[in-house]
Amino acid sequence: MAEGAGRDRRSGDGAALHGHSLGRAGRHRHPEGDRGPDAGGLDLFRLLDRPQPAPLRRARGARRRQHPRRARGQHLARHGRARDQRRAGGTRGLDRDRDGLPPARTGRGPRKAPAGAPVVSARVETGGIGKAACVGGGVIGAGWVARLLLSGWDVAVYDPGPEAERVVGEVLANAERAHAALFDAPLPPKGRLTFAASLEAAVAGADFIQESVPERIDLKRRVLQAIDAAAPAEALIGSSTSGLLPSDLQEGMTRPGRLVVAHPFNPVYLLPLVEIVAGKATAPEAVERAKALYAALGMKPVVIRREIEAFVGDRLLEALWREALWLVNDDVASVGEIDDIIRYSFGLRWAQMGLFQTYRIAGGEAGMRHFLAQFGPALKWPWTHLTDVPDLDEALVEKIGRQSDAQTGDLTLRELERIRDDNLVATIRALAARRGGAGWGAGALLRDQEERLRSAARGANEPAEPPRMLDGTVPPEWIDYNGHMTEHRYLQVFGDTTDALLAKIGAGPDYVATGHSYYTVESHIMHLGEMKRGERFHSTTRILASDEKRIRLFHRLHRADGALVATAEQMLLHVDAKAGRACPASDGIRAALDALARAHAGLPWPAEAGRFVGERR
């Protein structure tokens, strides 16, 4: 971070960057998040530890080479990017016979898996990528298909519905759009999608199967029994049911130990929560492996302590929904008014703090106990007695339908989904920017997932290229009145690239917490092309030179088509933040830095490095 340490990078507050003053040179997030250290009092000359040290050691072996000047916006050779190696969509062949399943087994009670047999495969246990089958490809099934494919899994879908392939395709298109905007990290190569002609063909060879057929116990049992019979013995099975007991679903299965309820929230490809519920016959190791698998898909698995109908999320939602139906039924409020009351108030609170922590704050300085004392008695007052449900008779259904149509206007379902997705992406990204970029709640989870994606991609970097550091998409708020990415965002991306490099050499937030850090003391940005809203970008970096106190870095910013749009050269200075003085970096940092500098030494010297502003070449 180049200025205003700890400032939220996505807050749009870039004014200080333009008002850069020598006395405010500073980088790095404060370990306590948004309360960054006030670098305003630091004296740059003291930081620079005058007199100036000897010239920096250029990365060993690096020679300054003569390069023809690169034309503005000239395309570079493309990285061998994983995402470019996407495989094409799959085969077709739907079995239209919804009832072409074997009849449900009768005999009640779970059966035990043969002794000694693994309950679920090791690939699932390690959270690795494998082959999945999705049985049912409607609203939720298609959401699972998208999350799995975009996490790199090959997915076979079985859904006999005549529209299944179209629905999955449309949901997947929306999901790809949303993921491109959500992640600032390279996404893995998309998995291969196939539509199977039968349930048996779909689950053959699968490591993991997610069932998402309609919420009818008889149908679910038949489908789960068919999956159980045809899938590899060690494949994990998750059911998307939003309320049925896993013990009831396990009836008639030969290997019930591998079934868990894995209840997601719509849209599955964006909302991370998955409730894991074990039935009586579920093996404890299946729960553990389910946790690992769903976490590897970027989700937040929460294991429900014991099985109850509708689990936890839907218990809460049903209570709210029941009240909302009464309020519409009794003409107290319309559908639109109720939605406004939620989205302009507690809906905003819930995305970031949930119920209890929010109410703790509402208890004031006396906290939760005071809150309970003050508002607890109201639980016994008449307005919270309405636990019965209104009759969803024709008149009420029609009334809600009419009001909902009016609320939505001409928007199609997919348009509405895209609005919802954009809002969710913006919310999650805003949460990811909190606590100095470490993230909060769903935003912290996104940060973790991005770090996993980055380290997976870093392993694939070709040694002949400067290492790829950041991947992202230009969000709407980065666009200026000229219709392209505004200038301070370039510094933001390059500052983040520097942070990524520092994290790689061990000078990340933990190191900063020890009282040492690197501060940026000089930056030179060259603008060579344009970035437009929604365009993907990535940055690379290389160490040009380093010594015990300083690092000279050279970053490049590329568009997805490979074009070089900007470069930045930065000088960093290692400091003792408390003393406000430059000082040598630790041995560990210097060893990591030297190793990287050696690896970068053979790269060609960048033509844009070392230039003065306006210098002609």
Ligand SMILES: NC(=O)C1=CN([C@@H]2O[C@H](COP(=O)(O)OP(=O)(O)OC[C@H]3O[C@@H](n4cnc5c(N)ncnc54)[C@H](O)[C@@H]3O)[C@@H](O)[C@H]2O)C=CC1
């Ligand atoms: N819609 C939602 O908001 C949520 C739903 N769920 C759960 O997900 C499950 C699926 O619900 P939705 O996707 O909403 O329903 P949906 O009606 O949109 O999709 C169900 C799909 O299953 C297919 N299907 C029917 N019989 C089949 C069979 N024998 N084999 C394979 N596919 C078959 C249908 O053709 C349809 O495409 C349910 O258990 C539901 O409770 C969970 C969380 C949220």
Ligand SMILES: C[N+](C)(C)CC(=O)CC(=O)[O-]
């Ligand atoms: C309506 N529903 C019970 C199917 C909803 C859910 O299960 C979760 C969600 O996405 O709200």
